[in-house]
Each structure stands twice: as structure tokens, then as C-alpha cells.
Amino acid sequence: xxxxxxxxxxxxxxxxxxxxxxxxxxxxxxxxxxxxxxxxxxxxxxxxxxxxxxxxxxxxxxxxxxxxxxxxxxxxxxxxxxxxxxxxxxxxxxxxxxxxxxxxxxxxxxxxxxxxxxxxxxxxxxxxxxxxxxxxxxxxxxxxxxxxxxxxxxxxxxxxxxxxxxxxxxxxxxxxxxxxxxxxxxxxxxxxxxxxxxxxxxxxxxxxxxxxxxxxxxxxxxxxxxxxxxxxxxxxxxxxxxxxxxxxxxxxxxxxxxxxxxxxxxxxxxxxxxxxxxxxxxxxxxxxxxxxx
Amino acid sequence: xxxxxxxxxxxxxxxxxxxxxxxxxxxxxxxxxxxxxxxxxxxxxxxxxxxxxxxxxxxxxxxxxxxxxxxxxxxxxxxxxxxxxxxxxxxxxxxxxxxxxxxxxxxxxxxxxxxxxxxxxxxxxxxxxxxxxxxxxxxxxxxxxxxxxxxxxxxxxxxxxxxxxxxxxxxxxxxxxxxxxxxxxxxxxxxxxxxxxxxxxxxxxxxxxxxxxxxxxxxxxxxxxxxxxxxxxxxxxxxxxxxxxxxxxxxxxxxxxxxxxxxxxxxxxxxxxxxxxxxxxxxxxxxxxxxxx
DNA sequence: CGATCGTTTGACGGTGCTCAATCACCGTGG
DNA sequence: CCACGGTGATTGAGCACCGTCAAACGATCG
Numbered sequence: 001x002x003x004x005x006x007x008x009x010x011x012x013x014x015x016x017x018x019x020x021x022x023x024x025x026x027x028x029x030x031x032x033x034x035x036x037x038x039x040x041x042x043x044x045x046x047x048x049x050x051x052x053x054x055x056x057x058x059x060x061x062x063x064x065x066x067x068x069x070x071x072x073x074x075x076x077x078x079x080x081x082x083x084x085x086x087x088x089x090x091x092x093x094x095x096x097x098x099x100x101x102x103x104x105x106x107x108x109x110x111x112x113x114x115x116x117x118x119x120x121x122x123x124x125x126x127x128x129x130x131x132x133x134x135x136x137x138x139x140x141x142x143x144x145x146x147x148x149x150x151x152x153x154x155x156x157x158x159x160x161x162x163x164x165x166x167x168x169x170x171x172x173x174x175x176x177x178x179x180x181x182x183x184x185x186x187x188x189x190x191x192x193x194x195x196x197x198x199x200x201x202x203x204x205x206x207x208x209x210x211x212x213x214x215x216x217x218x219x220x221x222x223x224x225x226x227x228x229x230x231x232x233x234x235x236x237x238x239x240x241x242x243x244x245x246x247x248x249x250x251x252x253x254x255x256x257x258x259x260x261x262x263x264x265x266x267x268x269x270x271x272x273x274x275x276x277x278x279x280x281x282x283x284x285x286x287x288x289x290x291x292x293x
Numbered sequence: 294x295x296x297x298x299x300x301x302x303x304x305x306x307x308x309x310x311x312x313x314x315x316x317x318x319x320x321x322x323x324x325x326x327x328x329x330x331x332x333x334x335x336x337x338x339x340x341x342x343x344x345x346x347x348x349x350x351x352x353x354x355x356x357x358x359x360x361x362x363x364x365x366x367x368x369x370x371x372x373x374x375x376x377x378x379x380x381x382x383x384x385x386x387x388x389x390x391x392x393x394x395x396x397x398x399x400x401x402x403x404x405x406x407x408x409x410x411x412x413x414x415x416x417x418x419x420x421x422x423x424x425x426x427x428x429x430x431x432x433x434x435x436x437x438x439x440x441x442x443x444x445x446x447x448x449x450x451x452x453x454x455x456x457x458x459x460x461x462x463x464x465x466x467x468x469x470x471x472x473x474x475x476x477x478x479x480x481x482x483x484x485x486x487x488x489x490x491x492x493x494x495x496x497x498x499x500x501x502x503x504x505x506x507x508x509x510x511x512x513x514x515x516x517x518x519x520x521x522x523x524x525x526x527x528x529x530x531x532x533x534x535x536x537x538x539x540x541x542x543x544x545x546x547x548x549x550x551x552x553x554x555x556x557x558x559x560x561x562x563x564x565x566x567x568x569x570x571x572x573x574x575x576x577x578x579x580x581x582x583x584x585x586x
Numbered sequence: 587c588g589a590t591c592g593t594t595t596g597a598c599g600g601t602g603c604t605c606a607a608t609c610a611c612c613g614t615g616g
Numbered sequence: 617c618c619a620c621g622g623t624g625a626t627t628g629a630g631c632a633c634c635g636t637c638a639a640a641c642g643a644t645c646g
Contacts, residue, residue, distance in 0.1 A: 089461065095548040097464055099457045111457065113450035119457060143436065156449050157406035163456040164392045164404065164412060168382065170463040171390055171507040173635075175602070205624065214464040214507070216603055221626055237610090237625075255388040466603075468634070498592060509635050514594055530593075530643080 023065035027129070030055040031081075033145060036131050039081050041105050041158070042151025051145040057132045061085075061124040067108065068122040074112035076134050079155075080104050083128020084203050087120045088211075098211040100166055101125070101204060103189045107155050125203035170214050173255070176223040178213045180252040183233065187242060200240040227251070316358035320422070323348040324374075326438060329424050332374050334398050334451070335444025344438040350425045354378075354417040360401065361415040367405035369427050372448075373397050376421020377496050380413045381504075391504040393459055394418070394497060396482045400448050418496035463507050466548070469516040471506045473545040476526065480535060493533040520544070 034052040038044045044052075058081065061067050067078065070089060080102050087099040087108075099120055102108060108130065112118045133141070142149040169181040183200065191197040202209070210217035224235045232248045234241040242248060326347040331337045337345075351374065354360050360371065363382060373395050380392040380401075392413055395401060401423065405411045426434070435442040462474040476493065484490040495502070503510035517528045525541045527534040535541060 087457075089457070091548060092546060093548055097461055099460050111450050111453035114447055114454050119454050154407055156453075157404050159453060160404035160449075160456070161407055161412050163453070163460070164380075164382070166460055167392050167456070167463065167505075168390055170460065171504065173507065173509075173601095206626095207624085211464065212460075214466065216466070217624095218604085218626080219602055222602085225626080253385055255384060255386055255390075499594095500592080510592095511594080511636085512634060515634085518594080 023062040024067065025060055026132075027058045027060055030057045031131060032056065033141075033148060036079060037145075037147050037151045039079055039105055039131060040107075040148075040151040040155045042147055042154065044147075046147035046150065047145060048147070051148075054141075054145075059130050059132055061128045061130060063124055063126050063128075066121055066123050067130065068112075068118045068120075070118055070121040072112075072118045074109065074116050074118065074135060076132050077110050077113075078108040078122075078130040078132060080106045080108060081129045081131055084125045085122050085128060086125055086204060086208060087122050089120045096208075096211060098204075098208050100163065100212070101208075104193065105155065105158075106162075107152070107159060110156065110159075166212070170212070172252075175213070175215045175219045176226050177252060177254045178215065179209075179220060179223040180227060180232070180248050182209065182213060183227075183240065183242065184248060184252055187245070198242045198245065200242070202238040202240060205238075316355040317360065318353055319425075320351040320353055323350045324424060325349065326434075326441060329372060330438075330440050330444045332372055332398055332424060333400075333441075333444040333448045335440055335447065337440075339440035339443065340438060341440070344441075347434075347438075352423050352425055354421045354423060356417055356419050356421075359414055359416050360423065361405075361411045361413075363411055363414040365405075365411045367402065367409050367411065367428060369425050370403050370406075371401040371415075371423040371425060373399045373401060374422045374424055377418045378415050378421060379418055379497060379501060380415050382413045389501075389504060391497075391501050393456065393505070394501075397486065398448065398451075399455075400445070400452060403449065403452075459505070463505070465545075468506070468508045468512045469519045470545060470547050471508065472502075472513060472516040473520060473525070473541050475502065475506060476520075476533065476535065477541060477545055480538070491535045491538065493535070495531040495533060 033054040033056055034044050034047045036056045037047055082104055085102040089097045091097055108122050165185055169178055172178045186200050187197040206220045207217045210220045227233045228235050232244045234243055326349055327337050327340045327345040329349045330340055375397055378395040382390045384390055401415050458478055462471055465471045479493050480490040499513045500510045503513045520526045521528050525537045527536055
């Protein structure tokens with residue numbers, strides 16, 4: 001049970017060493033199904049009593065360890081509970097294409113359900129913990145617990161919204177606009193997690209950001225300094241403080257290359273972008289959801 | 294019933310005219326639940342007898358009509374049955390950001406489940422038909438029919454894989470590489486649909502492609518001619534014939550700007566890219582996976 | 587046949603990629 | 617204690633690619 005199949009560390013020269021360090025190991029005390037639903041962002045009050053206490057196993061992933069290997073058989077779905085991860089695909093020439101960064105509450109490995117194999121690798125950016133949902137029990141558990149089922153569906157929906165955000169990040173033409181959108185995206189995540197949206201600590205290196213944004217990593221560096229010179233952010237290595245959230249919104253809005261914005265439309269522009277980044281819409285009246293319950 | 298709320302045509306000056314033309318209208322004869330599962334890519338044999346014949350309403354969407362409006366309340370989930378659509382988000386400056394193109398079998402509107410509102414608009418690129426799953430019945434139907442439930446989960450998983458493909462398309466640095474990846478992506482879709490993967494008819498305009506790829510639309514034009522000059526494709530307006538699928542794979546692989554490839558590693562490179570585009574993996578059975586069994 | 591939209595091609599200027607050097611940081615070993 | 621190599625981040629120089637503007641051409645439809 002200590003050695004988790006298909007979920008060992010990344011295949012480097014230090015693999016043996018890392019295995020000895022137990023880069024991936026189950027934690028002794030499992031979490032409850034109620035907590036899992038909560039981690040997913042669902043409502044714990046919807047969980048019925050007997051199911052609420054059902055045990056869900058929990059794993060600890062060390063920084064740099066690979067939770068899922070590209071091409072491996074699908075066996076489990078994971079829910080990120082704490083920490084952060086990156087989804088990557090390694091191209092033939094060795095280039096690591098970053099597909100997304102995962103924050104707590106996100107589903108990992110669900111995309112393997114389609115083909116039965118992992119389409120991307122998942123690597124921990126820091127020490128993290130994940131809940132484990134073996135695929136065998138997956139469908140059964142969902143039918144046993146309506147709340148879990150709902151939470152999973154909503155989580156999947158959120159996933160789709162977030163990938164759309166990724167697309168919008170990369171679609172910007174100017175590189176500093178892409179970075180601005182990325183920072184706002186991160187800021188939004190911090191806000192959702194209940195932390196300050198102005199203080200970011202980027203767990204990923206410049207190269208990973210560059211890969212996600214589709215630019216050279218030197219350009220990411222230059223864009224950071226540009227945004228800093230504009231007084232929008234304060235950058236100190238991986239610590240980023242957002243000084244002017246509104247101004248950052250304005251800059252993130254620029255579709256075309258021309259750098260200077262018309263200050264008139266800027267206000268409304270900001271609201272548009274926060275709408276894109278903020279899954280919790282201004283008025284999240286879930287009529288349909290309420291009707292279903 | 295003729296006027297579907299929140300699903301009218303796009304808000305142009307011709308809206309009234311289009312409404313008169315019944316751009317969106319339910320078809321008189323509904324389809325069966327068994328067919329719906331089949332459309333989703335599921336196995337119809339898994340559908341139990343009584344449920345198989347359950348009626349699912351079908352809508353016809355005219356080219357240019359808007360099936361889902363950005364910001365509207367979530368009411369139904371749709372399954373694209375025939376035709377093609379584009380998902381777009383309109384930014385403040387009026388720029389239409391294309392998020393993805395949808396092919397038959399894809400789920401539309403599911404991303405609204407999270408916030409209760411549509412995060413993006415969905416516009417038909419050609420005359421299309423969609424199956425309608427009202428959210429009220431959604432959960433119930435899923436529990437009634439296990440096959441539908443499975444098919445929906447797999448479809449969602451496929452959705453996630455496809456958005457990753459979008460990310461990879463946009464992540465390429467050179468514009469012609471992006472276009473090559475896009476064409477391969479389209480080619481893959483044609484193949485999945487059982488049509489020739491070498492003959493494409495692009496339903497979207499250059500501007501839409503450019504928006505998705507994050508380049509100027511003139512650049513898309515130039516990249517088309519470049520790929521044509523290389524003898525990889527034959528372009529005639531929106532009809533594209535892929536002359537050298539292997540060569541296109543090779544060009545799509547280029548991570549860096551430098552245009553000319555080393556022909557030695559090209560062969561293996563091609564296999565990598567088809568792996569990215571083709572969810573049905575060939576056989577990269579990792580050792581780790583083997584150790585698991 | 588004219589109007590409108592989509593596509594292509596040209597010219598030019600600027601952004602960003604490449605290559606390269608420098609510096610900071612860190613764990614290691616002398 | 618400091619040299620040492622390794623990694624990551626920043627900055628600079630040069631040039632190619634691509635965005636912008638513009639015009640011409642083609643397609644479609646009334």
C-alpha cells in the first residue's frame with residue numbers, strides 16, 4: 001500500500017532517491033466523504049447522515065513528484081485538497097507544454113476517462129494532498145450520495161469554465177497582456193480560496209508560465225518588469241504584489257497590440273474581465289439548481 | 294413554444310428578421326434516448342429496453358443563430374447532433390474571442406452549471422441540430438439510465454481532453470505551426486466522424502480561426518499560403534486538402550521559431566502529435582502502469 | 587449589377603524570439 | 617568559512633516574424 005502503482009515520482013535520475021523519500025504516500029487517517037464534498041465546493045448539508053462519514057483515502061504528494069504519468073492507465077480520479085499542481089504534456093523534442101495549473105478543489109485525472117489513459121502528466125508544484133476516488137467505486141459512490149454526484153458535476157463544469165479562462169489568457173496578442181491576465185487569474189484563485197487577491201506567491205517557475213502563455217520565458221521576465229514599471233505590480237522573484245488591480249484589469253483588456261488604453265471605457269472593461277475570471281457570477285441565482293433540490 | 298427564451302438569435306440589427314425565419318425551432322419528431330447516447334459516443338447496447346425509447350426533444354439551429362447567450366441563466370444542456378458551432382466570449386471592446394469549435398457529440402451549455410449562467414455564447418456555424426436535456430430532468434434521467442450517465446461522463450472527459458488540445462494549438466510560437474496544429478485537430482475530428490481526414494471544409498471564417506489561435510487574421514491567411522507553398526496542403530478558400538499529413542505533423546511539432554526541421558527525428562515527432570490529437574492512444578504502455586497490474 | 591463581407595497580398599514598423607552574459611540563490615563539499 | 621556547480625531570473629543586442637494599415641480581389645446575395 002505504500003507503493004502506489006502508476007503514481008510514482010517523475011522519471012529522473014533521482015527517482016530511486018525520491019521513492020525512498022516517499023514522494024507519494026497515503027496518509028494514515030482518511031478523510032470523510034462529507035469533507036470531500038466540501039473540498040469540491042459542494043454543500044455539506046446536502047450530504048445525508050450515513051454517507052457523510054464514509055472514509056475517503058488521502059494521499060500526500062511531495063513537491064516535484066508526479067501524481068499522474070502521461071499515457072498511464074486510468075485507475076483513479078483525484079481531488080486536489082491542498083497545494084497546487086501543473087498539468088503537462090511532454091512533446092517529442094523534450095519541450096514541456098504546460099496545459100494548466102491546478103488549485104485546491106480541482107478534479108485531476110478525469111480527462112483519462114475518455115480514452116482510458118492519462119492524456120497529460122500531473123506534477124506537484126508544492127507539497128500537496130489529494131483525495132482518491134478509485135474509478136471502480138466512482139459510479140457507485142456517486143449514486144449512493146447525491147450530494148457527491150452534484151458536487152462532481154459542478155466541479156466538472158467549473159473545470160470547463162477555467163479552461164476557457166486559459167484560452168483567453170493565451171489569446172491575447174501582446175505578451176504583457178497575457179501576463180496581466182494570468183496574474184488576474186491567479187488573483188481570482190486566491191480570492192476564491194479566501195486569501196488576499198493582491199498578494200500572490202507563484203509556485204511555478206518562469207518557464208512554466210511562459211509555456212502556458214505561449215511565449216519565451218525571457219519575455220515573461222520582461223513583461224513582469226514592464227508591469228512593475230507601470231506601477232501595476234511589485235515583483236520580487238516569485239512573490240507578486242498587485243498594486244493597482246483596476247489598472248491591471250485595464251491592461252488585461254487590450255485585445256490589440258497598441259498599448260495605451262482609452263480611459264473612458266476602462267471602467268466597464270474591468271468588470272468584463274472580472275466576469276471572465278470570476279466563476280461566481282455577480283448574481284449566481286441558481287434557479288435550476290434550486291428547482292432540482 | 295416557438296419562442297425559446299434565452300435562446301434567440303444573435304443580437305444584430307436583423308434579429309427581428311431572423312426570428313421570423315425561425316432560426317431556432319423544435320423539430321416535430323423527437324429522437325429517442327438511445328439515439329442520444331449514441332450521439333454522445335456511448336454504447337447503445339448498454340441502454341435498457343424501457344428507457345431506450347424515451348423521447349428527447351430535438352432543435353434545429355440555423356447558421357448564424359445563437360443557441361446560447363453569454364450571461365443567460367442555465368436552463369438546459371445540449372448535445373450537438375449535426376453541424377458545428379463556435380463558442381465565443383465578447384470582450385468589452387467588441388472583440389469576439391473564440392474559445393472553441395464544437396463538433397457533433399459535444400456537450401454545450403454544461404459549463405453554465407457551475408455559476409448558473411452561460412460563461413460563453415454558442416453560435417451555429419452551419420445549419421445544425423441539437424438534443425435538449427432540460428436541467429430539471431437532467432439528474433433524474435441520468436439516474437434512470439446508467440448508460441446515459443456513463444456517456445455523459447465520458448463526453449465530459451472528452452471535452453476536457455479537447456480543450457487541452459486547444460491549449461496546445463495556441464501554445465505554439467510560430468503562427469504557421471499553430472495553423473498546422475489546428476488543421477491536424479480538424480483532421481482528427483473528421484477522422485472520428487468517419488469522414489476523410491484529408492479533406493476539410495472549414496465552416497468558420499479566417500477571423501474566427503485567428504481569434505482561436507491568438508494571431509491576426511491576415512497572418513492566418515499568410516500561414517495558409519505558406520503551408521501551401523511547402524506542399525503540405527492545398528487551400529481553396531474554405532476547402533482545405535491535406536497533401537502531406539506526415540509533413541504537416543512534422544511542422545506542427547516545431548516548438549521554437551526556427552522553421553526548418555531536422556528530418557531525422559521527424560518520424561517519431563509525428564507520432565507524438567497524433568497522440569495528442571488522437572484520444573485513442575496507440576500503445577505507450579508505461580512500465581509503471583505495468584507494474585501496477 | 588452594386589453592396590457587403592471575406593480573403594489575399596503588399597509595405598512597414600515594432601514586438602518578441604534567439605543567443606548570450608550576468609547575477610542571485612541554494613545545497614554540496616572542500 | 618568560502619569556493620563550486622547548478623538552477624532560475626534578469627537584462628542586453630540583433631534581427632526576424634508578425635501586427636497594423638492599406639488596397640485589391642473574389643464570393644455571395646439582394
